Amino acid sequence: MLYVFLSICCSVVVSVLLKLAKRYHIDVFQAITWNYSMAILLTWLFFKPQLFISLSDAPIYNYIALGILFPSLFVIMASSVRLAGIVRTDVAQRLSLFIPIFAAFFIFNEAKDTVKIIGIVLAFIAIICSIPWQKAKRDKAAKVSWIYLLIVFLGFGIIDVLLKQITKVSKVPFTSAIFVIFILAFVLSMIGLIYQVATKKTKFSWPHILIGWILGVANFGNILFYLKAHQALANSPSAVFSSMNIGVIIAGTFIGIFVFKEKLSTLNKIGIVVAILAIVVIYFPQVFNY
Numbered sequence: 620m621l622y623v624f625l626s627i628c629c630s631v632v633v634s635v636l637l638k639l640a641k642r643y644h645i646d647v648f649q650a651i652t653w654n655y656s657m658a659i660l661l662t663w664l665f666f667k668p669q670l671f672i673s674l675s676d677a678p679i680y681n682y683i684a685l686g687i688l689f690p691s692l693f694v695i696m697a698s699s700v701r702l703a704g705i706v707r708t709d710v711a712q713r714l715s716l717f718i719p720i721f722a723a724f725f726i727f728n729e730a731k732d733t734v735k736i737i738g739i740v741l742a743f744i745a746i747i748c749s750i751p752w753q754k755a756k757r758d759k760a761a762k763v764s765w766i767y768l769l770i771v772f773l774g775f776g777i778i779d780v781l782l783k784q785i786t787k788v789s790k791v792p793f794t795s796a797i798f799v800i801f802i803l804a805f806v807l808s809m810i811g812l813i814y815q816v817a818t819k820k821t822k823f824s825w826p827h828i829l830i831g832w833i834l835g836v837a838n839f840g841n842i843l844f845y846l847k848a849h850q851a852l853a854n855s856p857s858a859v860f861s862s863m864n865i866g867v868i869i870a871g872t873f874i875g876i877f878v879f880k881e882k883l884s885t886l887n888k889i890g891i892v893v894a895i896l897a898i899v900v901i902y903f904p905q906v907f908n909y
Contacts, residue, residue, distance in 0.1 A: 622848035623859060627866040629840035634705045634871060636834050637697040638879060646827055647697040651690055652812045653831025654838055655805035661839040662801055666794035676790040677799070681781050686803025688781075692774040699767035704881040707749045709871030710894050711772040713864040717742040717897070718776020719783055734900060741897035746772055748890025797842070861902035865895050
């Protein structure tokens with residue numbers, strides 16, 4: 620479970636870096652842009668992806684969609700961490716895993732599973748409980764924080780659906796697909812950054828390259844160790860999945876409360892418990908089937 624622990628650490632480090640961005644006057648978009656240059660390099664070094672893939676074999680529209688969604692959701696996540704906090708954002712991101720299950724039942728017409736439907740219901744309850752309702756009544760910034768939480772929840776869920784579709788394409792290795800997606804994300808982000816600099820909406824800053832690379836190492840580490848955990852525990856994928864998501868929620872909660880002094884209402888705390896319960900309901904029964 621060492622790889623699971625390392626993946627959890629990398630995931631939480633990403634949230635912490637985004638949380639610190641405002642304090643140290645970091646331009647999040649610049650950092651996110653350069654993050655993908657590091658992700659491209661590390662993907663090449665560790666996974667040795669194919670340089671050329673057949674466009675006829677690749678779901679190119681999925682690649683383009685993910686190339687747009689990756690940096691866009693990263694920016695939204697940064698705003699969510701700043702306004703709603705690490706705890707609530709991590710809960711929203713981790714509960715997005717229920718979107719593919721929802722899609723499987725209601726879009727792709729897979730057979731209904733009562734246990735999974737209960738898990739989906741619990742996930743939506745957890746999201747509702749995670750919204751800072753009381754804070755929003757007195758804080759104008761917090762009034763829009765629920766929108767960011769909802770976008771994080773839905774956005775990462777859509778990303779998960781698209782990634783699952785990509786894994787079904789056997790002719791293109793998953794690591795090669797991710798390599799292409801990272802390149803698209805970097806190119807599109809760079810175009811956006813050049814536009815912002817050209818229109819003087821932002822000022823180019825060399826230190827942001829280093830900051831972005833640090834963010835990229837943590838972001839890639841999350842993916843690398845997660846995949847290695849699945850390789851090491853090939854017979855227990857549900858155990859990896861559940862422990863990873865529960866671990867991130869718990870670790871994010873501790874760091875948010877004790878390091879950044881985030882305030883949670885009783886309803887928010889109930890939401891965290893319900894979120895963990897939702898993951899347990901879905902994945903722990905599967906653990907004992909292996």
